[in-house]
Amino acid sequence: MTKETPDESRSGRGGRRTRLTPARLRPRDVVRVSAGGLRARPARVVLSALGIAIGIATMVGVVGVSSSSREDLLRQLDRLGTNMLTVQAGRTLFGEEAKLPVTAPEMVRRITPVTAAAATGLMDATVRRTDRISEDVTGGIVVQAADDELLDTLRGTMAAGAWLNAATERYPAVVLGSVAAERLGVSRPGGQVWIGGRWFTVLGVLAPLPLAPEIERSALMGFAAAEQYLGFDGHPTTIYERSADEAVEDVRAVLPGTVNPENPEEVDVSRPSDALTAKAAATGAFTELMLGLGAVALLVGGVGVANTMVISVLERRKEIGLRRSLGATRGQVRVQFLAESLLLSALGGVVGAALGAVATAGYAMSNGWPAVVPPWAVGGAVGATLVIGTLAGLYPAMRAARLSPTEALTTT
Amino acid sequence: MNGTKKVVELVGVTKVYPGDVAALRGVDLVIGAGDLVAIVGPSGSGKSTLLHMIGTLDRPTSGTVRIAGYEVGDLTDRELSALRARHLGFVFQQFHLAPGTSALDNVADGLLYSGTPPKARRERAAAALERVGLGHRLGHRPHQMSGGEQQRVAVARAVAGEPPLLLADEPTGNLDSAAGAEVLAVLRDLNASGTTIALITHDAEIAAWAPRRVGVRDGRIVTDERTETAAATPATTAAKPAAKPVAGPGAETVEAAR
Numbered sequence A: 001m002t003k004e005t006p007d008e009s010r011s012g013r014g015g016r017r018t019r020l021t022p023a024r025l026r027p028r029d030v031v032r033v034s035a036g037g038l039r040a041r042p043a044r045v046v047l048s049a050l051g052i053a054i055g056i057a058t059m060v061g062v063v064g065v066s067s068s069s070r071e072d073l074l075r076q077l078d079r080l081g082t083n084m085l086t087v088q089a090g091r092t093l094f095g096e097e098a099k100l101p102v103t104a105p106e107m108v109r110r111i112t113p114v115t116a117a118a119a120t121g122l123m124d125a126t127v128r129r130t131d132r133i134s135e136d137v138t139g140g141i142v143v144q145a146a147d148d149e150l151l152d153t154l155r156g157t158m159a160a161g162a163w164l165n166a167a168t169e170r171y172p173a174v175v176l177g178s179v180a181a182e183r184l185g186v187s188r189p190g191g192q193v194w195i196g197g198r199w200f201t202v203l204g205v206l207a208p209l210p211l212a213p214e215i216e217r218s219a220l221m222g223f224a225a226a227e228q229y230l231g232f233d234g235h236p237t238t239i240y241e242r243s244a245d246e247a248v249e250d251v252r253a254v255l256p257g258t259v260n261p262e263n264p265e266e267v268d269v270s271r272p273s274d275a276l277t278a279k280a281a282a283t284g285a286f287t288e289l290m291l292g293l294g295a296v297a298l299l300v301g302g303v304g305v306a307n308t309m310v311i312s313v314l315e316r317r318k319e320i321g322l323r324r325s326l327g328a329t330r331g332q333v334r335v336q337f338l339a340e341s342l343l344l345s346a347l348g349g350v351v352g353a354a355l356g357a358v359a360t361a362g363y364a365m366s367n368g369w370p371a372v373v374p375p376w377a378v379g380g381a382v383g384a385t386l387v388i389g390t391l392a393g394l395y396p397a398m399r400a401a402r403l404s405p406t407e408a409l410t411t412t
Numbered sequence B: 001m002n003g004t005k006k007v008v009e010l011v012g013v014t015k016v017y018p019g020d021v022a023a024l025r026g027v028d029l030v031i032g033a034g035d036l037v038a039i040v041g042p043s044g045s046g047k048s049t050l051l052h053m054i055g056t057l058d059r060p061t062s063g064t065v066r067i068a069g070y071e072v073g074d075l076t077d078r079e080l081s082a083l084r085a086r087h088l089g090f091v092f093q094q095f096h097l098a099p100g101t102s103a104l105d106n107v108a109d110g111l112l113y114s115g116t117p118p119k120a121r122r123e124r125a126a127a128a129l130e131r132v133g134l135g136h137r138l139g140h141r142p143h144q145m146s147g148g149e150q151q152r153v154a155v156a157r158a159v160a161g162e163p164p165l166l167l168a169d170e171p172t173g174n175l176d177s178a179a180g181a182e183v184l185a186v187l188r189d190l191n192a193s194g195t196t197i198a199l200i201t202h203d204a205e206i207a208a209w210a211p212r213r214v215g216v217r218d219g220r221i222v223t224d225e226r227t228e229t230a231a232a233t234p235a236t237t238a239a240k241p242a243a244k245p246v247a248g249p250g251a252e253t254v255e256a257a258r
Helices: A027-039 A042-080 A104-110 A150-154 A178-184 A223-230 A245-259 A273-282 A284-315 A317-325 A330-367 A375-402 A405-410 B047-054 B077-087 B103-109 B118-131 B147-159 B177-192 B204-209 B235-239 B251-257
Strands: A084-089 A114-123 A142-146 A158-161 A173-176 A192-195 A198-206 A218-221 A238-243 A267-270 B006-017 B021-032 B036-040 B062-067 B088-091 B165-169 B196-201 B212-217 B220-226
Touching: A027 A042, A027 A330, A042 A273, A042 A284, A042 A330, A042 A375, A084 A245, A104 A114, A104 A238, A104 A245, A114 A150, A114 A223, A142 A223, A150 A238, A173 A178, A173 A192, A178 A198, A192 A218, A218 A223, A238 A245, A245 A267, A284 A317, A284 A330, A284 A375, A317 A330, A317 A405, A317 B077, A317 B088, A330 A375, A330 B077, A405 B047, B006 B047, B006 B196, B021 B047, B021 B196, B021 B220, B036 B047, B036 B177, B036 B204, B047 B062, B047 B165, B047 B196, B077 B088, B088 B147, B103 B118, B103 B147, B118 B147, B118 B177, B147 B165, B147 B177, B165 B177, B177 B196, B177 B204, B196 B204
Parallel strands: A142 A218, A173 A198, B036 B196, B036 B212, B088 B165, B165 B196
Antiparallel strands: A084 A238, A084 A267, A114 A142, A114 A238, A158 A198, A173 A218, A192 A198, B006 B021, B006 B062, B212 B220
């Protein structure tokens, strides 16, 4: 605190002595005064903060939900592994359907980094509930021969019953994929289905296999049974293979030659996890539209804040006049109203971010996803409210600061 | 003639508002340290403009205004703000108290722009409220106090920073005569302890109470009289000591709430 002693030079022309410098306002005081200004009009504050909150909640929620869905896919991928390759018979040079050699699965197992491999062979037969149903009604279900390593290779699990084993693969018995079981109306083992002119007993039902949707839609029997009862030629159509993660590309390179040394060009190799990875990457596309909607809501909220602040300045002319008479500079009045606007929109931002996070958690929980609210989304939301608050408060604050003290005090 | 220093010095001050409305037409006025001056005149006489000049709330069209030795014309808006914060205290006809805020905080906030640390602000505010006889009402909110008490809070706010000059614009205009007398008594006490006070009023009775009376009419000073001995206070004042006011309605609930 400086205290001037206005003693000498009371007449002095240009009688300036100690320079008068306004005291700085402490940041804490700025916050306190601004908060006080808001507290005086709670209903209006709540309503205009709500506008901001809705915008922010939308944006955080949209980002949160899409992040949660992506996180779910990524975790699924993690669980299923990205080290699986499938080998399929392609087409010959003449466009006919090629076949994989009978020895192919064995050859694939001999590739050093390969940890597991299994084959399936597609047949012409159809599977039906009973012999009374027309042969044309396949329900989109195919009949395949499968070797007993398929379940392990796919890292699949049984929803009910048992997988094929060395004994059951010789008998007229099938394991149904999850979709096949649903379409046939078989949910537990012990029932019978009609395949290629005879009854097959259902051994078990597979749990869903996100990496091999074609297996979900299959009735699977052992190679031996297929050959014996349905005249299957023993040529596999698809080979599933897993290797060490870092060797996937190397394995991919040698697979065609290993599977079919004579005609490697007739072999198609694909990586099923690529589809899931692409899906995970694509979840962002829709998000942008929703983010745009959130941004519009935020903008409208910002206009609401600006409106509230303008009205506030008009109503509080006397307060402004009083503050000026108490020694507030124009700058301090400006800062007060700007801080009020910032505080108002920050309030909306914080509430909105919390609402968005809660909405994300709720939606994710109802979908069985892990709830993920990315920190950058919350940070961005807070940043956006600060920008909005500044923009919305700038004009009202300037108006407040421009008000002359006498004008402010004499208005009734 | 107790003023040896000039707290206020106006030389040839005129003020013309847009539309050629001349509110002041050449005013010369000196207020010395320790003066208690009533500036009296009918409405439209220019006394409010005069207060704005003295209070550095506005600048003259021509002439010189010197407050506490500073020439207002030489100062920037920022410097004027600092001058007001340190050298001037204002009391208005309306009390301008923040609703929902205790008397203590209302007064403490008056020191917001003086650079006083928060703790010191509250201590000084408590002292100022003590001076105006409201030491027992620190925690009361404006709506829990009578008009006279509210105006005394406003006076406390104006003098908490111990400014050399206190300007009061119709301080009793919104009060009944008893409450007005309370406020005047407080002002007199403050003056007795050294604060220079300029009081604007249209009320001749209040003007007569002041030791020095400056009459304003049509933008000019028409009279400037001084009573050497303290003037008789208005009848109501004597009966009303400043220290213990009668509790207003609702005082019991307030006391209970504390």
